[in-house]
Amino acid sequence: MRIGVLDIGSNTGHLLVVDAYRGAPPLPAYTYKEPLRLAEHLDEQGAVDERGRKALVRFVDEARVVAAEKGCSEVIAFATSAVRDAVNADDVLSLVERESGVALQVLPGEEEARLTFLAVRRWFGWSSGRLGVFDIGGGSLEIACGSDESPDVCTSLPLGAGRLTREWFPTGVPTDEQYEALRLAVRQRIAEQAGSLMRAGGFDHAVATSKTFRSLARLSGAAPSEQGPYVRRMLERDALAAVLEELRRMPVDEIAMQPGVSANRAHQMVAGAVVADAVMDLFDLGGLEVCPWALREGVLLERHDHM
Missing domain, CATH: 3.30.420.40 (ATPase, nucleotide binding domain)
Incomplete structure (x- = not known):
């Protein structure tokens, strides 16, 4: 079909x-x-x-x-x-x-998080144990965690890379003051939810989906997309911190020339990296494994189950 x-x-x-x-x-x-x-x-x-x-x-x-x-x-x-x-x-x-x-x-934000979680669970399987899934979109950040095919808890926060860029970096390359203000605001918003998300326990496997995370992983040295979906790709926290320091001082046209970055998303890579950095710090994650499946696959899988 x-x-x-x-x-x-x-x-x-x-x-x-x-x-x-x-x-x-x-x-x-x-x-x-x-x-x-x-x-x-x-x-x-x-x-x-x-x-x-x-x-x-x-x-x-x-x-x-x-x-x-x-x-x-x-x-x-x-x-x-x-x-x-x-x-x-x-x-x-x-x-x-x-x-x-x-x-x-x-789709409501929580439904978006749930379906993305389903896709990640199907991709990695039961051996992943308790999953933590993070997805940075253009308008929102979705977080979900759990041990089954449906997450125990999920949330959607208005911390998408496009939204934050529009609201905080109107002139392009952020000033030091704009950057620091965004960094602290993002951390405060995520921290408000971190406790409830972690109350049931930590993660056996922490996973990232979305183009923003894929681009950041590629900038950090992960394999290019040409090598196919079955190559293991990781975004390490230390590598991300170094990438973020470089990106925040680059003009947009230079960011667009970096490996794994599409021209239409280059302007929002700094904001996306700020969110990714906050996620990894506040949830104490040394690294995130990148999953090639996300929301679209989750929607399809649920429809497929009902066929």
Whole structure:
């Protein structure tokens, strides 16, 4: 069965076409994506602006056509933080459905964390024991932990790399004062949740997902994506600290030239690294293993289970 998973994130619109078979992992067949940067198309009132709405409608309509051309019998379409938090979310969803015929489901932050956790559990299996999963998106940070396929506890915090960049670094390269203010604010927000997340115990296996973590791991010396998904990739805390010190003083165009960094995300790498550094420090993690599966795979796996 060929299924399309349409993910409208805060940074990117991404259609993943997969072949799903009972008793086998979903096999990617085609991918179609575009940088929408919806988190940066919120006006002063917190509404998705006209430019953002037009880009979203156009991409969703194009993704619908691509999914049909690739033979998808079903398209699972959802949106995350940028649409979820927009004050005009209902109007945006109605516009998209009216113009493209695609009904986007908005995932709550905790549901996003739960489905990402499911994907990580399926990838690494039961031998990982108690999992701690961290995902830095464009608009939010998701954290989940537990010993089963569903996490014992999960949370979503408004600490996405795109959101923080827009709010704290409006002129590009941050000043020392802007950097330090963000660093402390991020740590305070994560620390408010750390106690409840760790109350049931620590982690046997700490895992990171998302493009931000993958890019940071690559900058720290992890294998490039060309070597495939089965190569073990780690983000070490000490290596991240060194990378962060370099990134925070680089102009954006120089960051975009670094290995593993895409041009459309280069401007938010510093904010993403600040969040990753805070996570590893406050949860006392020496390293995070990077998982190639995340939210899209979690959505697909749950749908596959119900087939």
